[in-house]
Amino acid sequence: MKRTVITPRTLRGFADVMPSAGRRRRQLLEVLEEVYTSFGFEPIQTPAVEYAEILKGKGGTESDKQMFEFEDKGGRRVALRFDLTVPLARFVAQHESELTFPFRAYNIGYVWRGDRPQRGRYREFLQSDADIIGVSGITADAEILTIIATALGRMDIGPFTIRLNNRKILNGVLTRLELQDRVPPVLRALDKVDKIGPAAVADELAGAGVTAAAAQDLLALIGSVQASNEATLSHVGASVKGSAEGETGVAEVREVIELVSAALGAPAPIRFDPSIVRGLDYYTGMVFEAVHDEAPGAGSISGGGRYDDLASVYTTSRLPGVGVSIGVSRILSVLDGLGRLSDLPRDRTLVVLTQDLGSDRPELMRLAAAIRGAGPFDVELYPAAVKHATQMKYGDARGARFLLTLDADGTMSVKDMESGERASAAPAGVPALLSKLAGGA
Amino acid sequence: MKRTVITPRTLRGFADVMPSAGRRRRQLLEVLEEVYTSFGFEPIQTPAVEYAEILKGKGGTESDKQMFEFEDKGGRRVALRFDLTVPLARFVAQHESELTFPFRAYNIGYVWRGDRPQRGRYREFLQSDADIIGVSGITADAEILTIIATALGRMDIGPFTIRLNNRKILNGVLTRLELQDRVPPVLRALDKVDKIGPAAVADELAGAGVTAAAAQDLLALIGSVQASNEATLSHVGASVKGSAEGETGVAEVREVIELVSAALGAPAPIRFDPSIVRGLDYYTGMVFEAVHDEAPGAGSISGGGRYDDLASVYTTSRLPGVGVSIGVSRILSVLDGLGRLSDLPRDRTLVVLTQDLGSDRPELMRLAAAIRGAGPFDVELYPAAVKHATQMKYGDARGARFLLTLDADGTMSVKDMESGERASAAPAGVPALLSKLAGGA
Numbered sequence: 108m109k110r111t112v113i114t115p116r117t118l119r120g121f122a123d124v125m126p127s128a129g130r131r132r133r134q135l136l137e138v139l140e141e142v143y144t145s146f147g148f149e150p151i152q153t154p155a156v157e158y159a160e161i162l163k164g165k166g167g168t169e170s171d172k173q174m175f176e177f178e179d180k181g182g183r184r185v186a187l188r189f190d191l192t193v194p195l196a197r198f199v200a201q202h203e204s205e206l207t208f209p210f211r212a213y214n215i216g217y218v219w220r221g222d223r224p225q226r227g228r229y230r231e232f233l234q235s236d237a238d239i240i241g242v243s244g245i246t247a248d249a250e251i252l253t254i255i256a257t258a259l260g261r262m263d264i265g266p267f268t269i270r271l272n273n274r275k276i277l278n279g280v281l282t283r284l285e286l287q288d289r290v291p292p293v294l295r296a297l298d299k300v301d302k303i304g305p306a307a308v309a310d311e312l313a314g315a316g317v318t319a320a321a322a323q324d325l326l327a328l329i330g331s332v333q334a335s336n337e338a339t340l341s342h343v344g345a346s347v348k349g350s351a352e353g354e355t356g357v358a359e360v361r362e363v364i365e366l367v368s369a370a371l372g373a374p375a376p377i378r379f380d381p382s383i384v385r386g387l388d389y390y391t392g393m394v395f396e397a398v399h400d401e402a403p404g405a406g407s408i409s410g411g412g413r414y415d416d417l418a419s420v421y422t423t424s425r426l427p428g429v430g431v432s433i434g435v436s437r438i439l440s441v442l443d444g445l446g447r448l449s450d451l452p453r454d455r456t457l458v459v460l461t462q463d464l465g466s467d468r469p470e471l472m473r474l475a476a477a478i479r480g481a482g483p484f485d486v487e488l489y490p491a492a493v494k495h496a497t498q499m500k501y502g503d504a505r506g507a508r509f510l511l512t513l514d515a516d517g518t519m520s521v522k523d524m525e526s527g528e529r530a531s532a533a534p535a536g537v538p539a540l541l542s543k544l545a546g547g548a
Numbered sequence: 549m550k551r552t553v554i555t556p557r558t559l560r561g562f563a564d565v566m567p568s569a570g571r572r573r574r575q576l577l578e579v580l581e582e583v584y585t586s587f588g589f590e591p592i593q594t595p596a597v598e599y600a601e602i603l604k605g606k607g608g609t610e611s612d613k614q615m616f617e618f619e620d621k622g623g624r625r626v627a628l629r630f631d632l633t634v635p636l637a638r639f640v641a642q643h644e645s646e647l648t649f650p651f652r653a654y655n656i657g658y659v660w661r662g663d664r665p666q667r668g669r670y671r672e673f674l675q676s677d678a679d680i681i682g683v684s685g686i687t688a689d690a691e692i693l694t695i696i697a698t699a700l701g702r703m704d705i706g707p708f709t710i711r712l713n714n715r716k717i718l719n720g721v722l723t724r725l726e727l728q729d730r731v732p733p734v735l736r737a738l739d740k741v742d743k744i745g746p747a748a749v750a751d752e753l754a755g756a757g758v759t760a761a762a763a764q765d766l767l768a769l770i771g772s773v774q775a776s777n778e779a780t781l782s783h784v785g786a787s788v789k790g791s792a793e794g795e796t797g798v799a800e801v802r803e804v805i806e807l808v809s810a811a812l813g814a815p816a817p818i819r820f821d822p823s824i825v826r827g828l829d830y831y832t833g834m835v836f837e838a839v840h841d842e843a844p845g846a847g848s849i850s851g852g853g854r855y856d857d858l859a860s861v862y863t864t865s866r867l868p869g870v871g872v873s874i875g876v877s878r879i880l881s882v883l884d885g886l887g888r889l890s891d892l893p894r895d896r897t898l899v900v901l902t903q904d905l906g907s908d909r910p911e912l913m914r915l916a917a918a919i920r921g922a923g924p925f926d927v928e929l930y931p932a933a934v935k936h937a938t939q940m941k942y943g944d945a946r947g948a949r950f951l952l953t954l955d956a957d958g959t960m961s962v963k964d965m966e967s968g969e970r971a972s973a974a975p976a977g978v979p980a981l982l983s984k985l986a987g988g989a
Contacts, residue, residue: 113601115642115862118626121595123639125646126653129591133581140574145920147898147928147946150570154562154672155596155658156616156628160554175597177618180662185559187597198564201556205566207945209931212567217596221621231595239931246909247931253913362909369910370917421556457588468687468803469810472694476811479586487588490650490680490688504648505588 120222120230127449128439132233134451135262135435136215139235142258143213146250148237151212153194155219159184161197161421169386173220187219191236192389192417192430199240200421208241215435228406229436238430240417245359247429248393248413249366255397255409255431256367256376264438265445266400267408268376272383273360273393274412276343279353280328284321293317297329298384305330329382336364336379343381356392363393391415393429402441409433455483456545458509459502464492466513474511474519474534481538482545509541561663561671568890569880573674575892576703576876577656580676583699584654587691589678592653594635596660600625602638602862610827614661628660632677633830633858633871640681641862649682656876669847670877679871681858686800688870689834689854690807696838696850696872697808697817705879706886707841708849709817713824714801714834715853717784720794721769725762734758738770739825746771770823777805777820784822797833804834832856834870843882850874896924897986899950900943905933907954915952915960915975922979923986950982 117123124132140150156179163171163186176186188194191214199210215235222228237254239247252269259267277294281287296311305326312322328346333339340361347353360379367375377395385394392413399408411431418426442448458478460471475486487505489498495512502510503524510522519537521530523544532540558564565573581591597620604612604627617627629635632655640651656676663669678695680688693710700708718735722728737752746767753763769787774780781802788794801820808816818836826835833854840849852872859867883889899919901912916927928946930939936953943951944965951963960978962971964985973981 112864113861115602115638115859116599117595117642118597118599118620118624121597123595123643124591124593125643126590126592129593132593133591144896145926147900147926149567150565150574151567152565152570152573154558154564156559156562156660156672158557158559161556175618175620177616179559179616183559197556201558202564202566207942209942211928219597231597242931244932246903246929249909249913250929250931253917366909366913370913372914372917418556420554423553455585459588462687468690469806472690472807472811473813476694476813485586485588487652488687488691490683490691491685501648501650 118230120228122229122231124439127451128443131442131448131451132435132439135438136235138261139213139215139258139433139435142254142261143237146211146237146254148211148213151195151198151214152216153188153191153198153214155187155217156185157188157194157197159186162186162188162193170220173222175219175221188216189220190218191216191234191432192238195236195238195240195430196418196426197421199426200418200424203422203424203426209247210240211238212240213237229440232434232436235433235435236411236430237433238428240426240428240430243415243427245363245393246366248359249363249370251411251429251431252363252367252375252377252393252395253370255395255411255433256371258433259397259409260376262438264399264442265447266376267397268378268400269395269397269409270380270383271360271364271377271393271395272379272381273356274384274390275352275356275359275392276347276381277325277328277356277384279347279350279356280325282352283347283350284317284324286317286321289315289317293325294384295386297325297382298386300326300329300382329384332378332380332382336377339379339381343379359393385410385412389414389417395431399438399441399445402444405441405444406437407434408438408441453485453506455485456509456541457505457507458484458486458511458541459498459505459507460486460488460511460513461495461498461502462489462492462513463495465515466492467517470534471513474513474537477535478538478541482542484541484545508545511537559671561669563670563672565880568892569884572883572889572892573876573880576879577676579702580654580656580699580874580876583695583702584678587652587678587695589652589654592636592639592655593657594629594632594639594655596628596658597626598629598635598638600627603627603629603634611661614663616660616662629657630661631659632657632675632873633679636677636679636681636871637859637867638862640867641859641865644863644865644867650688651681652679653681654678670881673875673877676874676876677852677871678874679869681867681869681871684856684868686804686834687807689800690804690811692852692870692872693804693808693816693818693834693836694811696836696852696874697812699874700838700850701817703879705840705883706888707817708838709819709841710836710838710850711821711824712801712805712818712834712836713820713822714797715825715831716793716797716800716833717788717822718766718769718797718825720788720791720797721766723793724788724791725758725765727758727762730756730758734766735825736827738766738823739827741767741770741823770825773819773821773823777818780820780822784820800834826851826853830855830858836872840879840882840886843885846882846885847878848875849879849882894926894947896926897950897982898946898948899925899927899952899982900939900946900948901927901929901952901954902936902939902943903930903933903954904936906956907933908958911975912954915954915978918976919979919982923983925982925986949986952978 394412835853
């Protein structure tokens with residue numbers, strides 16, 4: 108019977124994770140969970156699919172356009188989540204009475220955006236969010252920034268920089284320029300400066316009713332990064348002089364950098380950068396994003412900020428907070444671009460046991476279990492009695508350190524693929540022999 | 549400005565994971581990844597959204613009906629994955645040339661089914677699949693069963709039983725009864741015996757053109773579980789006598805139980821049960837499912853089997869394999885039903901540092917980091933200088949073991965919530981003091 112074969116393929120912007128990337132992904136997630144937990148954060152999860160009305164209308168119209176929205180079989184308008192922040196707001200509003208505030212939560216999961224796919228930008232990607240909800244003030248901001256610096260540092264992905272700004276600074280300047288009723292369009296325009304350049308931003312600002320002089324003021328402010336944070340702080344401090352909100356913003360940035368440096372016991376990898384806006388409307392204080400220093404063009408590997416009224420769409424309680432998204436898929440993509448996706452060494456030593464037609468298979472199963480129990484060994488029993496050379500070739504291709512063969516006389520031959528040497532032992536002595544050989548390397 | 553509040557709610561069948569369940573979920577996933585890795589399995593991931601034509605037509609018509617299918621903004625028919633097995637088949641066919649066979653892979657992810665929601669059955673649930681692809685023979689089956697037994701055992705969820713059968717046994721009997729051209733409808737009918745009872749199954753078999761005598765034969769076979777596996781094997785062995793396929797099936801079950809017991813160093817928690825069918829059409833050999841002994845009515849917490857031609861829809865290569873799905877959401881639901889979802893003790897000791905308006909916050913950040921670095925401590929700095937009593941109450945509600953207050957004179961007061969005792973030390977001495985107090989508990 109001849110049958111039609113369906114060409115195996117994935118949707119554009121949706122990628123399989125291959126084993127080498129999968130190992131890196133696991134390591135990144137382990138670091139994240141370890142770091143979050145050590146700061147007292149609790150794991151939560153929200154569904155991938157929610158009522159469309161819940162997910163829409165918070166992130167802004169661009170998010171809404173990119174949402175995967177559809178009607179389910181019960182006729183409900185539903186959508187795949189666009190980020191983890193809006194679901195968190197819904198979660199906190201819904202379970203408010205069951206939670207202890209300030210509530211520290213982390214949530215690791217996929218999000219979906221119908222963005223134009225391009226290198227490093229997927230339509231499905233894995234994010235990891237951590238938030239402290241129910242409190243104002245910069246201690247929480249400093250803890251979140253410390254978490255970013257600690258987690259990215261422990262991931263061993265190379266040098267990175269957290270670009271930090273405070274919305275209060277821009278708000279102060281906008282008030283001085285009498286643009287306080289045009290904050291969202293102005294911020295959205297300024298947010299594009301890295302992408303489209305200052306001239307195009309000036310045009311967009313003009314379109315939003317900003318005078319040329321005010322636009323020049325704003326562009327000068329966001330273009331004022333100096334050699335040191337202190338120099339930038341002085342420079343920006345001068346331009347917000349007289350605006351209480353702007354001066355508070357500058358003071359908060361200075362103090363938060365000091366707090367993070369204290370926690371890290373070293374200068375924080377933070378650069379105060381007044382051009383950081385983060386387009387989303389809900390931020391009200393600190394805003395930040397991290398870039399990999401060797402791939403700054405790849406986009407931010409992390410971003411977040413303080414919101415003073417996130418859940419107001421779902422509850423009359425005021426729930427201020429601060430949070431970060433760490434882009435796990437983005438980090439994997441950056442490492443891939445740097446040719447460093449597969450450079451993670453195996454945690455443990457791989458052992459492959461071969462088998463022949465006459466092999467004592469219960470003995471092989473017992474031995475595999477004994478080796479796993481004896482130390483940091485991953486053990487595979489080759490699952491078929493095919494040609495011995497095929498099995499040895501397989502073990503080599505897998506990167507096994509030890510290939511084991513049970514001989515007809517009941518002794519086990521060990522081939523050490525690292526040294527090329529051979530040894531043998533009675534099965535009961537094999538775990539100890541392997542531990543010795545592996546330890547001596 | 550008055551604004552409308554959207555009632556925060558999730559879709560029916562879609563559940564939030566609260567922190568206590570989230571901790572359990574994390575522990576289950578850690579055990580699974582640890583066990584899979586120790587058997588040489590590699591982590592892979594496939595997208596949640598795929599072309600509908602890729603996902604449909606493999607699992608059977610019931611799966612197709614339950615699929616969340618929709619048109620994306622580019623006019624493509626897409627769907628949320630229904631299981632992790634069909635995407636794996638597509639993955640292996642697509643990446644065949646890049647993989648080393650036999651290919652051992654695990655994939656942990658959510659799947660979506662538009663099932664009628666009921667207790668323990670969600671429309672979105674987390675599964676964890678492990679498969680060995682590219683090889684026939686029962687060694688791989690035995691490794692998969694050993695993985696299930698090892699993982700469920702290490703999860704510390706209570707007693708469980710793996711119910712095991714072999715499709716070859718039923719196939720042998722069906723051939724003897726001259727029903728070989730009606731295998732799928734007969735298996736689907738037999739698969740329902742636990743749910744609808746033997747009388748209704750007999751009716752359904754009659755509808756599929758099975759004679760009353762043959763139906764009685766089949767029902768007797770699948771109802772023949774005896775006190776011991778050996779007794780059931782003898783009984784079933786007698787009824788397949790003369791069918792080579794049936795006899796092979798019985799011999800394979802006997803040997804696989806022996807192999808798993810050898811690996812575990814104890815009798816395998818496996819019960820040979822000829823009524824296990826697993827409705828899906830693609831199984832060809834061993835089939836199995838695990839139930840929690842204290843909640844057998846909650847449905848299977850794991851299931852799988854051997855398929856000899858899984859990827860044939862996507863490739864002309866023949867790729868036999870064996871795999872298991874472990875139902876992480878189902879296990880959490882079973883533990884919840886048993887009142888044991890929150891009984892996981894904290895891995896590490898929680899410490900809460902309080903702060904006052906005049907506190908030396910850099911000192912507090914430094915100290916929090918030092919305590920984290922000193923041992924198994926999770927440390928929170930209370931993120932606002934609110935009333936001290938509020939902060940102490942928070943620490944208590946969070947289950948903190950130690951509450952710390954930096955006094956005006958620069959010494960740190962420690963309250964041990966377990967013993968009720970108080971101690972104090974210079975900040976630099978606090979990590980050692982906490983280690984001593986925690987170690988002495």
